[in-house]
Amino acid sequence: MSQISISHLSFNYENSYENIFEDVSFTIDTNWKLGFIGRNGRGKTTFLKLLMGLYDYTGVITKTVDFEYFPFEIQNPSLLTSTIVDAIYDDYEIWELQRELSLLSLEPELLNRPFQTLSRGEQTKVLLAALFLKPHQFLLIDEPTNHLDLDGRQIVSAYLNKKQGFILVSHDRAFLDNCVDHVLSINKMNIDIQKGNYSTWLFNKQRQDQFEFNQDKKLKQEIGQLKTAAKQTENWSNAVEKSKNGQRVSGLRPDRGHIGHQSAKMMKRSKSLKKRQHKSIESKEKLLKNIDWADTLQIRPRAYQKDRLISANNLSLCYGDRPILKDLSFEINQGDRIAIIGPNGSGKSSLLKLLLGELIPFSGNLNLGSQLQLSHIPQDTHFLTGDLRHYSRCEEIDESLFKTILRKLGFNREQFEKDMKSFSEGQKKKVCLARSLCQSAHLYLWDEPLNYIDVLSRVQIEELLLKTPPTMIFVEHDQSFIDHLATKIIEL
Known part of the structure; x- marks a missing residue:
């Protein structure tokens, strides 16, 4: 087992005002089956291409394995499928390729057909089989399910479940649940890695979001109470301070020393309340920043005149x-x-x-x-x-x-x-x-x-x-x- 280390990675596209990634650091074990999720446009494919060295970036990426990106680009799909496989990797025994094809429910005979005559699902499976033949490779698998039907997705997820050493970009929840053991998520404010499948990640995400909602509500109430208490204490302090210059009562002069002491105590309490208020505000500002607000959508169906x-x-x-x-x-x-x-x-x-x-x-x-x-x-x-x-x-x-x-x-x-x-x-x-x-x-x-x-x-x-x-x-x-x-x- 080795590791892929990403340290202080930052990247933005030319003419873009905001960084796609900013000072990102984390570590990946090369035997993980890593699911990669995040909103469209957050930079999942960009990150894979950064690992491949296709873009300039600041920071350091350290690795002891070679990366291989999927889907592999096919220059001439009219060639035989066996030729396409050899172009990806040709140092294999035929039984090894037949084993991979069998795991993907493919017949060896399709190797003798032009690649372009295969269905999109068959093409996806063949390319995966070829890539997993390569030793010492860490595969970057980018959305393989888009051309797979339901049966194909079940076959490929079962296949990937038997493998290790890959990052899988997919938005299919059942597919991810069946074949990953860690989840890498690009959030609004950071990149997070958790052990488990998609359902595990979702449970933890919802629990963290709910905790932050509860903390936010609690701190809002606390801030309101502190503001009220601080204002009352300040008013009392001012009233006491004014009484130092008040009229004599029953011929007695006000005890200005005592009044001044009381006023100072109230001012000190007011400052303490404001300090607590600022701390609560700072704590509140750290919350809810990583929550993706999934606003409610609307649709406008029209009733038809008949059932x-x-x-x-x-x-x-x-x-x-x-x-x-x-x-x-x-x-x-x-x-x-x-x-x-x-x-x-x-x-x-x-x-x-x-x-x-x-x-x-x-x-x-x-x-x-x-x-x-x-x-x-x-x-x-x-x-x-x-x-x-x-x-x-x-x-x-x-x-x-x-x-x-x-x-x-x-x-x-x-x-x-x-x-x-x-x-x-x-x-x-x-x-x-x-x-x-x-x-x-x-x-x-x-x-x-x-x-x-x-x-x-x-x-x-x-x-x-x-x-x-x-x-x-x-x-x-x-x-x-x-x-x-x-x-x-x-x-x-």
Whole structure:
């Protein structure tokens, strides 16, 4: 076992006014299975690239292992898969590669196929198998789940659970729980490492947040009481001081020495109360700074004139001669939250496109309610370009509401002036989410809405959809999201 030491690391992008990391120090054991979490835009991928030496930084990174970044960049996907594996690492015995493929439920025969003919999930698994063949490597695995279906995620999480020596960036809570033993979190004010899986980290985080809330409330009350007591004592002191110059009572002159002594005692007490007050204020200022305020989101579902929105009977889809779906029957009624699940390539996105009115050849019966208002989140976000103001106008949504939702999802105001091309994948997905939440619709069609979306935002979205449940049909591979939200399942 060896260690990776990060000491006083600071980094900011050129032309940026704020540091992404500032004076960060911590240590990682190279046998850890480390989950890496944090809000979109906090710098998770940037940190991995700093470890790889791709950016200049101040501070020191000390390590005794080499880093390998995943996903590996494929220059020529038309090559055979075996050639792709050899390009990553060629000093292996064939049985070693076959063992890794078997652990990932892949047949050795796919090594003889061009890499580009493999599904995205198969490509992910092959690259992981190749990278874990390398000895003395510490793997930096950046969001491998985005192209994995539910079954694929279970297989890869079980595979990673048998390994060690990696940092895994993922926002899938069930996936993290199954395969990590430590969690590295980028918080608002610091970077924190805890032993355990995601659920352990979440429990400790909630407990710490609740402790700070309670302390904050207690200190607010204490500060108020100290302010009142200090003011009263000061007033009494002033009143006593004034009495030194008061009139004689029954021919007696006031005892100015005694009065002065009493006044001094009260002033001393007032200063002591103010000192305690300042200490309480200082203690309060240390609280709540690391809490991510997950503001409540809003959605604007519209009631439809009838209970049933869509019905399908013996529905079949095909592309050319290739069947996609066969004899599928289902109904969508008001209040349904329907999850479409199935392996990659089973027709989930095609079904959504058909419901959106795209001209996909089909047979059977499909009845859509008249004047049905739909809101769609596409799987792909590469079409996003230009600034948010222009985008909101083109989409005919309220710009102020749109930006308010983005702020609640973790956007900084400076992002509002940038071209969306420069956004991270998670930020682009949030743009699509915010646009859909602004739209008043009878039915929401969401195609993998959580791809690249951070954990905190996923929880925000779940809470919204449970509080103000719209009628929706969605494709998603996050098991926790499906378990919490779906009222019905369509399995392809």
